[in-house]
Structure formats: structure tokens, C-alpha cells
Amino acid sequence: MDFSNTWFIIDRNKQHEVISHEDLLKLDAHAYTLLQNFKTHQDAMSEMSQLVRQNIAVANEKIDHLKKTH
Amino acid sequence: MNNPLQPKAGFKGVWPDALTPVKADYSLDLHRLESHIRTLLYKGASGVVLFGECGEGPSFSHEEKTQALAHLIKEGIPSSAIMLACVNSSAPEVAKLIHLADYLKLRAVLISTPFYYQDLSTDGLVNYFDFLFEHTQKSPTHCYLHLLPNKVHHELPEAVLNTVLEKHHERIFGIINQTGSSSLNQDLLKSFAEKVLIYACLETDVRALKCSGIISAMANIIPKVVQQQLHGSEEVQAIQIPGLKVKSSDERLVEFQSVLAQHPSIAAYKYLLSQVYKNHDWKLARPPLSALDSSSVTALDKTFAAFGLHANFE
Numbered sequence: 001m002d003f004s005n006t007w008f009i010i011d012r013n014k015q016h017e018v019i020s021h022e023d024l025l026k027l028d029a030h031a032y033t034l035l036q037n038f039k040t041h042q043d044a045m046s047e048m049s050q051l052v053r054q055n056i057a058v059a060n061e062k063i064d065h066l067k068k069t070h
Numbered sequence: 071m072n073n074p075l076q077p078k079a080g081f082k083g084v085w086p087d088a089l090t091p092v093k094a095d096y097s098l099d100l101h102r103l104e105s106h107i108r109t110l111l112y113k114g115a116s117g118v119v120l121f122g123e124c125g126e127g128p129s130f131s132h133e134e135k136t137q138a139l140a141h142l143i144k145e146g147i148p149s150s151a152i153m154l155a156c157v158n159s160s161a162p163e164v165a166k167l168i169h170l171a172d173y174l175k176l177r178a179v180l181i182s183t184p185f186y187y188q189d190l191s192t193d194g195l196v197n198y199f200d201f202l203f204e205h206t207q208k209s210p211t212h213c214y215l216h217l218l219p220n221k222v223h224h225e226l227p228e229a230v231l232n233t234v235l236e237k238h239h240e241r242i243f244g245i246i247n248q249t250g251s252s253s254l255n256q257d258l259l260k261s262f263a264e265k266v267l268i269y270a271c272l273e274t275d276v277r278a279l280k281c282s283g284i285i286s287a288m289a290n291i292i293p294k295v296v297q298q299q300l301h302g303s304e305e306v307q308a309i310q311i312p313g314l315k316v317k318s319s320d321e322r323l324v325e326f327q328s329v330l331a332q333h334p335s336i337a338a339y340k341y342l343l344s345q346v347y348k349n350h351d352w353k354l355a356r357p358p359l360s361a362l363d364s365s366s367v368t369a370l371d372k373t374f375a376a377f378g379l380h381a382n383f384e
Contacts, residue, residue: 001111001148011348033381035347037108039145043101047349054350 007044009035009051016051018044080214080244080267081178082282083116084296085153086289087124087248087271089340089352096356098134100141106290106343107147113293116283117148117177122155123218123248124287124336129356132166139174149175153285155216159184161198165205172209180216180246180285183226195230196237203238212243214269219249228261235265244269246285255279273323276300287335288326291342292384295322322384329373337362341370346381 003021010017010024012032018041019027024034038044088110091102107118121127121135130138135154143149154176156167164181171179184190184198203213215234217226226234235242244267247254252275258268259279269283270276273296276284281300289296299319317325330338337355341362344352353361362370 001108001146001151003108003112006108016348029382034109035381036105037112038105039108043105046101047105050351051348 003037007038007041009038009044009048011035016048018048077263077265077267078212078243080212080269080283081116081153084114084289084293084300085117085119085283085285086110086115086293087122087155087285087287088118088120089290089336089343090121090125090130090356091352092354092356093351094354096354098130098138099351100138102349102351103138104142104145104147106347107142107151110289110293111147111151114297115289115293117151117153119153119155119180119285122157122180122216122285124290124339125155126336126356126359127155127157129359132163132170135167136170139170139176143174150177152176153178153180153214155180155182157182157185157216157218159186161201162205164202168202168206168209168211168213171211172206176211178212178214178243180214182216182218185218192227192230192233195226196233199234199238203241209241213241214243215245217245217247217249217254228257231262235262239265242266247271248285273299274320274327277302277320287339288323290339291346292322292326292379295319295326295384299323325377329370329377333362333366333370334359338366338370341367342374345374346379 006021008019008021008024010019010032016035036047038047088107091099091106093099110118119125120138121130139152139154142152154167154171156164156179158164158167168179181202184195215226215231231245245258245262246269247258248271250272252272255268255270255275262268267282268279269285270279270281271285273284273286273288277299284296284300286296336359340355341353344350355361
């Protein structure tokens with residue numbers, strides 16, 4: 001299967017990033033963690049927004065928990 | 071003249087028994103399924119098995135399976151990289167799935183033994199497969215007999231396997247042992263290796279059995295380790311994880327088995343995949359299955375952290 005025009009979500013420096021296959025190949029394999037592959041940039045961005053929303057929800061839960069315990 | 075009972079060329083490489091993602095309303099999540107398969111293929115899987123044991127096959131309707139396959143192929147997943155598991159006790163329903171596989175030119179279908187019924191006779195089981203193969207006579211799709219755990223699925227006695235292989239040898243490309251029994255691998259090899267290919271699904275067995283391919287649940291999470299195990303090469307990890315103790319794929323697989331021990335397997339795999347993809351939606355399973363409870367999550371988190379997954383290399 002040809003992945004040359006596909007897109008990836010990676011974790012780098014504790015942040016999610018959307019990156020093209022071409023750019024992914026230029027990275028040192030130890031410098032990032034590959035999460036998932038997507039056919040289009042739009043698909044990858046859509047997943048990325050969902051990941052960000054989930055992270056915000058988790059952070060809000062932690063804040064609420066802290067508020068209740070202090 | 072060729073011996074008609076010689077083994078045919080079967081599938082090769084690692085074929086993850088793909089997990090099936092669902093949305094919050096438990097409907098099939100087609101986009102997430104597509105992305106999971108793309109990611110597995112990128113990581114070196116030869117293809118995937120859909121709606122099998124890990125893919126919650128019996129929980130999804132024929133229409134949902136049709137919709138999923140059509141979506142995947144439309145979005146560029148090669149049909150030759152898909153095998154469809156037919157986990158059903160209704161021969162006409164299985165025949166419909168085989169016709170679907172023909173139409174979509176899938177790599178193969180996996181035909182499981184019937185479930186629900188107890189004490190099936192030899193005649194009943196042979197008639198079941200006769201019905202199935204007679205109603206799909208013109209099908210060019212490769213068929214594999216798929217043995218699943220005996221606590222759920224009816225065991226296929228040797229006499230039944232012998233008769234079915236004799237009668238339908240042109241259609242059957244192999245026997246896939248996903249019962250979890252290592253000793254059954256030995257029995258199958260002893261009795262049928264000259265007639266048909268035998269595939270083991272226990273990752274720790276494939277090297278000893280010299281299998282050319284494997285259907286693997288663990289490959290959803292650690293596809294590269296399963297590939298190393300299948301191909302007998304350890305160089306990848308030795309080169310790419312400097313500074314860490316190099317462990318053999320055997321050791322990693324045993325470690326991974328201990329991570330999963332004591333948890334319901336599909337829920338545990340889905341939880342781990344949610345950690346790998348950093349997306350909580352992967353935790354969901356379609357009822358009657360459910361996501362892991364909080365005490366299992368705590369225990370699994372602890373053992374998975376100690377496992378130390380290197381997602382790019384494993």
C-alpha cells in the first residue's frame with residue numbers, strides 16, 4: 001500500500017502534531033511517537049481536534065477534583 | 071498428476087485480528103476502523119482479519135459488515151489485504167458473507183465452527199459444511215477453517231475435519247487454530263500437515279511451528295514484535311533501541327501475555343489501544359461486552375507502564 005500522500009498524527013515534545021509522510025521520513029525515529037495514519041489532512045486534523053478536546057476534558061476533571069478536595 | 075490433497079499456497083505474514091471501534095452510541099466507527107487498519111499496514115502487517123474473535127464479529131450485523139468493507143475499499147484499503155471472519159452458526163448467513171467476499175474480491179474468508187449448540191453429531195457438522203460449500207460452489211474466495219475456543223464454539227472432531235477436507239479440498243486453503251491450545255497445533259500438524267496448511271494463532275508458538283503466517287490479537291498493539299517472532303529476526307530491536315536491554319520477541323510476547331492476564335481480553339486490548347492511540351473512544355465495546363471496570367484499568371495501567379511499550383519499534 002502506498003503511504004506517500006498520507007498523513008500522520010505523532011507525539012513530539014509532549015504535543016500532538018499532524019505531519020505528512022514526506023516530513024515524517026525526515027525525523028529521527030527516537031524523536032517522536034507515531035500514533036496513527038490517515039488518508040487525508042482533513043481526517044488527521046479531525047482526529048487531532050478530538051484528541052485535544054479529550055485532553056481538555058481530562059484536565060477539567062482533574063481541576064474539578066482538586067477544587068473538591070481543597 | 072498433482073496430488074489433490076497437497077497443501078495450497080496460503081496467506082503469509084502477520085494479519086492482526088483487528089479490533090472493531092464503536093462510537094458512544096455503539097454504532098460502528100468506520101473512520102476509526104479505517105485509520106487503525108492503515109496504521110497496522112504502515113507498521114508492516116500484511117493485512118487484517120475483520121469481525122473475527124477480537125473484532126466482536128457476532129455483535130455486528132451483515133449490513134454493518136457490508137458497510138464497513140465497502141467503506142474501507144472505497145478509501146483505498148486493498149481488498150487483498152482483508153480477510154473476513156464468518157463467525158455464525160447459520161450456514162445461509164455464512165454463505166451470504168462468502169458471496170460478499172467474492173463480490174469485493176477479499177483475500178479470504180475464515181469459516182468458524184458453529185456455536186450455541188451442544189452435542190452436535192459428526193453427520194450434522196459434515197452436513198453443515200456440505201451445505202455451505204454447495205451454496206457457494208462458484209466462489210473463487212479462499213476459505214480457511216477457523217477453530218475458535220471450545221468453551222464457545224463446537225469442537226471439530228478429527229473425523230469431521232478429515233471428511234470435510236476430503237470432500238471440499240479444492241475450497242479449503244488451511245486450518246487456523248485460534249482455540250488457544252498449543253497441544254491442538256501438534257495434533258493438527260500430525261494429522262493434516264500433508265493435506266493442508268496449519269496456522270497457529272498463539273504468538274509464542276509460531277516460531278517452533280515454522281508458520282508462514284499468523285492471525286494475531288497481540289498485533290493490534292505490538293505488530294512489529296509479532297513480525298519479528300514470525301520471521302525469526304531480532305535485529306530491529308537490537309539496532310533501534312540503544313541503551314536498553316535487548317529482549318527477544320519471545321520474551322516481549324511473554325511479558326505482554328502477563329500484562330493481559332486476568333482481564334477480559336477484548337476489553338483489555340481495546341483499553342491498551344486507547345493508550346497507544348491516546349484516544350479514549352477506543353475503550354468502548356459493543357454490548358453485551360463492556361469497557362474495562364475501574365479496578366481492572368488501574369491494574370492494567372500499572373502492568374502496561376512496566377511493559378514500557380516503544381510504539382515506533384514494537
